[in-house]
Amino acid sequence: MDSVDTDTARAARPPAQAGVTALYEAHAFGLVRLAIIMLGDRAAAEDVVQDAFFGLYRNWDKLSDPANALTYVRASVLNGCRATLRQQSRRDRRDRAAATDTRSGTESAESLVLLSEEHRGVLLAVRRLPERQREALVLRFYFGLSEEETASAMRISRGTVKSSLSRALAALGRMLAEES
Amino acid sequence: MNPVEDQVRAATRAQAQTLREVRPLRLTQAPQTAAWRRPGARARRTRIFKTWIAPATAAAAVIALAIALVIVRDIPNGRVAPPRPAVTGTGVPPYYVAVTGPIGWYAYAPLSPSPSPPNVLVIGETLTGKRLATVTPPSGSRFVGVTGAADDRTFVVSTMRTSLTASPALAVTWYLLQIAPGGGYILQRLDIPDMRSWGVQAIALSGSGRELAMTLARAKREAGSPDFELRIYSVATDKLVREWSTNDESVLGPGITVPGPQDQGLTWVDGDRALVFPTLVRVSRHGEIIERPTERRIDVTAASGDLIANSRVIWSLPLSPGAAAADRCDPFGASVTADGKTVLCTSRTLAHGRVTLAWLAFSASAPHVPRVLYKVTVAPPRAYAVVVAFLWSDASGSTSIVEWAVARTISPSTTHYGAVSHGRFRPLPPLPGFIEAQPKAAW
Numbered sequence: 001m002d003s004v005d006t007d008t009a010r011a012a013r014p015p016a017q018a019g020v021t022a023l024y025e026a027h028a029f030g031l032v033r034l035a036i037i038m039l040g041d042r043a044a045a046e047d048v049v050q051d052a053f054f055g056l057y058r059n060w061d062k063l064s065d066p067a068n069a070l071t072y073v074r075a076s077v078l079n080g081c082r083a084t085l086r087q088q089s090r091r092d093r094r095d096r097a098a099a100t101d102t103r104s105g106t107e108s109a110e111s112l113v114l115l116s117e118e119h120r121g122v123l124l125a126v127r128r129l130p131e132r133q134r135e136a137l138v139l140r141f142y143f144g145l146s147e148e149e150t151a152s153a154m155r156i157s158r159g160t161v162k163s164s165l166s167r168a169l170a171a172l173g174r175m176l177a178e179e180s
Numbered sequence: 181m182n183p184v185e186d187q188v189r190a191a192t193r194a195q196a197q198t199l200r201e202v203r204p205l206r207l208t209q210a211p212q213t214a215a216w217r218r219p220g221a222r223a224r225r226t227r228i229f230k231t232w233i234a235p236a237t238a239a240a241a242v243i244a245l246a247i248a249l250v251i252v253r254d255i256p257n258g259r260v261a262p263p264r265p266a267v268t269g270t271g272v273p274p275y276y277v278a279v280t281g282p283i284g285w286y287a288y289a290p291l292s293p294s295p296s297p298p299n300v301l302v303i304g305e306t307l308t309g310k311r312l313a314t315v316t317p318p319s320g321s322r323f324v325g326v327t328g329a330a331d332d333r334t335f336v337v338s339t340m341r342t343s344l345t346a347s348p349a350l351a352v353t354w355y356l357l358q359i360a361p362g363g364g365y366i367l368q369r370l371d372i373p374d375m376r377s378w379g380v381q382a383i384a385l386s387g388s389g390r391e392l393a394m395t396l397a398r399a400k401r402e403a404g405s406p407d408f409e410l411r412i413y414s415v416a417t418d419k420l421v422r423e424w425s426t427n428d429e430s431v432l433g434p435g436i437t438v439p440g441p442q443d444q445g446l447t448w449v450d451g452d453r454a455l456v457f458p459t460l461v462r463v464s465r466h467g468e469i470i471e472r473p474t475e476r477r478i479d480v481t482a483a484s485g486d487l488i489a490n491s492r493v494i495w496s497l498p499l500s501p502g503a504a505a506a507d508r509c510d511p512f513g514a515s516v517t518a519d520g521k522t523v524l525c526t527s528r529t530l531a532h533g534r535v536t537l538a539w540l541a542f543s544a545s546a547p548h549v550p551r552v553l554y555k556v557t558v559a560p561p562r563a564y565a566v567v568v569a570f571l572w573s574d575a576s577g578s579t580s581i582v583e584w585a586v587a588r589t590i591s592p593s594t595t596h597y598g599a600v601s602h603g604r605f606r607p608l609p610p611l612p613g614f615i616e617a618q619p620k621a622a623w
Contacts, residue, residue, distance in 0.1 A: 020205070020207065021207070024205040033196035037192050049202075050206065118187075119190065122190075122191035123195055126191070141185055142188070142196065157398075159381070159397045160397075169184050172187075172188065
C-alpha cells in the first residue's frame, strides 16, 4: 500500500518550477523573517532561504509527498541558519559575538532605526541562547507553530521542544534581569 | 502567559517587520554561481563542497575496513568483555569516546550542504589529549550517541540515517565499540531493532556492559498508546529484556526528555540492579506552581509494565527558600552516581557583579544539605553566557570530570575542562573531538 500511495502522490505533484515558485511566493517573506531573527543579517538570511528553495527545486522529484514541502524547506532554512552561524563562529568568534549584537553595524539600517532599545536587548539575549533553544523559541513564539509542528520542523521530540523552551525562557529571564 | 514570552513575541515581530521586500527566486542557476550571491558566499560554498567530499569518500572506505575487521575479529566469550578497574592514578578513566560534528536535528535536513566539521567518533586519552583513533560513520549516517560501561573499554554508539527519503527515514543503528589494549578498537554492529516512531532520548550502558537502557519518547502522540518508554536490551543477544511505559506528565515534561550533553538522565545504579531516571513534578507552593526535579528508581527485576507504578522517588530537589542561593541546584541536569547514594547537580549565582559556579553533591543520608565539591567565582564580561556541568563522575561522586565557562561566546576555547577531586580542579589538556562546548562524550 505504501508504494501505491507514494506513486499516486508523485503522479499528482505539480512540476518542480511551478510548485517551488508557488511555495516561495507564499512563504518567502515569513521564512526570510525567520532567518533574519536567527542570524541578525538580512543578506545572509536571504541567501539561506534562496538556498533552501533551490535545494527543494533540485530534489523535488525525490519528495515522497509534496504536501510536506513546506516542512521540508523550513527545516532547510533552519539548517542553513545553523550552518551560517557555525561558519561565522569558526571564521572569527570575536567578530561573530559583535555581529550578533543588534547594536553593531551588521544589522540593517532599517533595524537600527525601527527597533526599540528594549527589543534590541531581547533579540541580543535570544541570539545568545544555544542554537536549539533559540530555534525552538523562535519557531514557537514568533512563527506561532504548535509544539508538535515545532518538533517536526526541528526533527526532535515534542518533549525536547518543551524542555528547550523551558530552558530558553529561564535563561532569557535571567539575562534580561541582569541587563536591566 | 510568561512575560518573557511576550517580550520575545514583540521583539521578534518588530524585527520581522523591518523586512519589506525579498528578492525574487532564481531557479535557473546554481546558487553558488548566481549573480546576486555575495563574493564571500560563493567561495565559501566551493570550499564546503571540496572539504565534504573527501571525508565522505574516506568514510565509506574506513567503514568497509571496520566491518571487515569485525567479521574476522570477534572477541571470545560473547560480545562483552569482563569489567576491570580502568581508572588512572588521578582517578579519571584513561579513555574517552566523543562524537564530533553535527549531531542534532540540523544534521538530518538533507537539502543544505553541511559546512560543519565531519561527524566522526574520536577515541582519545583523557590525561594526555592524545587521539587514538577516528571512526567515520557508515555512508548516509551520522553518529548521534555514545555511552560507556564501567570498564572504560566498552561503549555503545548509535548512528542515525540522514536521508529523509530513505525508508525507514532516520533509522537508528547501534554498535558495540571495544577499545583494545594499545588503543585499537573493534566495532561490531548490534541487531537491536529500529525504534521507528520513537525518538531515543537518553541511553545508558550498564556498568557490566551487558545491557543497554534507553528512554524513548513517541515523536507524535497516538491516542490510547503510551508516549514514553524505558527499555532494556541485552547487548549479547539484542533482545528486549524489559519495557516500561507511561503517559505520566512528570516524565513527559522537561525532566526526562532532556538528553544532556552526556545523554544524562538515565543511570545504572547499585551494581546494575536498578535504573534511576529524572522526572519533573509540579507542586503547588503558596499558590504558585513549581516544577520540582525528582529522581525515581526502578529495579530491573520489576516486571514490564507501568513505569511509575513500578518505580519510587529517591530524591527531590529541596524546596527551601531560606537556603543559600549557591546551594540551589539548577533545575536541569541532576544525576545520580553509580552507587546510588549521591545526587550530583550544579548551581550558578550572581552576586556583587561576580558569577559563582558550584558543583554540588547531595547525600542520601542528608538529602537537603549539599556538599560543595568545587566552586569557582569569576567576574563576567558585560553580556555573557554560562556553562556548568558534570561530564563524568566515579561511582561515589568523589572524582568528577567537569566543564565550565563564563564568556560572551561559549566555545571550546572559552570552556574549561578538568578533573575535580578533594576540592581541587585539575585542568585537562585540549581533548581531540571536543570541538564544541558541551561535548557529547563518554568515559
